[in-house]
Amino acid sequence: MSQRQLVMEHEGQPVKAQTPPDSGIKTILLHVLDDEFHDQRIETALTLARAASAHVSCLHVTPIEAYVAYENFGGVFVMQDVMRKLDERNADLELRVTKRFKREDVSWDYENVTGNVASILLSRASLSDILISSRQPVRRDFAGPTVGFLGDLLHRSRTPLLIPGSDGNAFDPTGLALIAWSGSVEGANAVRASVGLLKLASNVRVLQVPETKQGPKDFPATKLLEYLSRQGIHAELMVEPSPTGDVGHDVIAGMIVAEAKGAGAAYVVMGGYSHTRVGEYVFGGVTRTLLKDCPISLVIAH
Template identity: 35%
Template sequence: MKNILLLIHDDGGQEGRLQVALDLCRAIDGHLTCLDVTYVPPVLGDGYGAAYVLGDVVTQEAAREVDNKGKVVARLADEGISWDWIDAAGDIAPTLQRAAELTDVIVVNREVGDFAYPDMHGAAAELIVRSGKPVLAVPADCRGLDHAAALIAWDGSRCAAAALRAAVPLLKRTDHVTIVEVQDGSITTTPAEDAAEYLARYGVPADIRRITASPAGPALLKEASSGGFGYVVMGGYGHLRLVEALFGGVTRTMLGESPIPVFLAH
């Protein structure tokens, strides 16, 4: 993990994801690519009136992003990291996905927060499933990546294993790692002991803790909210997204409510 793709957009969550991306970049000695997206909203209605309103919105958005770029670039010049900048326009998730071919992790927010559009929760979900890259989903009020302790949410799935493998470079720089397996009656294909053994080969010792709870989402959210961890590593949408949308699910719960950054892979 060396190449970090960061969404730059003038919204309420930008400071949080910028700080987390900078901390991640320093932790793994990585390179930060800033993708500055001028958001183009969908056209509501038809005819010249709708086109005029859309053009006015895009013009205002572009002006705001130019001002935002100047401020962020000035900050990056003093951060002492390797970085580059890409300007783009379009919808958030597809634009990030197109730019992510040579990226190791994408940093976005769980949701934008004070903007009705774009929907960052939806963008994060789309990127987890469609980009083929791990996503670091950051709470809007987060002010950095604390890698003193990590929680690995383990269910034995292929998605959990993919997240674990992708997170190894960061886990190697984390002081304490705990694998939490919530026993909710579901069948796990790979036990937590195998995950711990895998990490041990990379020099990452990990404790194992099992919790009996059903459903698993609230139990993991309680762990993430305990103050004992700086970030979570977990598989994203291990079950069909339609099923999770209808009945909830761990991914949906953590994307919606986790107070700490969540590293997800599908």
């Protein structure tokens, strides 16, 4: 891990609450997917629900494209055998998920719908405090590229997106939280949307990452510390020395992951696509890099 400079710490050392704080997180939307990270996402939702005394809404969406086949001449017909197999698979998935939740001490419900995956998730997320999803799409042959799917959620939703780490470890909402701070409006939105989650953290650190492009709307990290302090969140600021040479998004992404691992962070809070979706200015590229793969859980918003 590279050297870093400790700049500021509010109120001495981090404060651990004697009683669980009211995080304000009351509705967790869990995107149910039958993939390799299925159990990890369920455990993430359960752990967060217990810590925040929240309700878990389990939502499984079957893409409408999965039921439809296209003829060579443009005709569309429904394949009865495909429908039967998909319905059987969905019923089996629902049975497994509901059995798991019935054994737990949290409030929950389960919904199985068919339609456009991103649009339905966005609709349900409108009245949710956090959305737990995955890097894996619903179906590789129907859902499209993972980064594109998550990018749609980020750009169109105002609900923070929680993506468990690709290392498979369980998410700990009471662990150390690392805020990757670039001073952008999107980063500020991500922090504001994640205040409830940050209140559950045992420690919060702000990592000021170097940028090659600064703008007049950028917020200094000291303002972020003041904002967090008013929310009862006592954070410390770390400034990472700017690397020499060209600072690309892979360098910044690697720096964030290295610092998060070194600090033992449970998750990273960051703004997504801080410039343009198609542009590759630093933090836009960082978003794409970390959406593709990140061993640490991400809490990200646009």
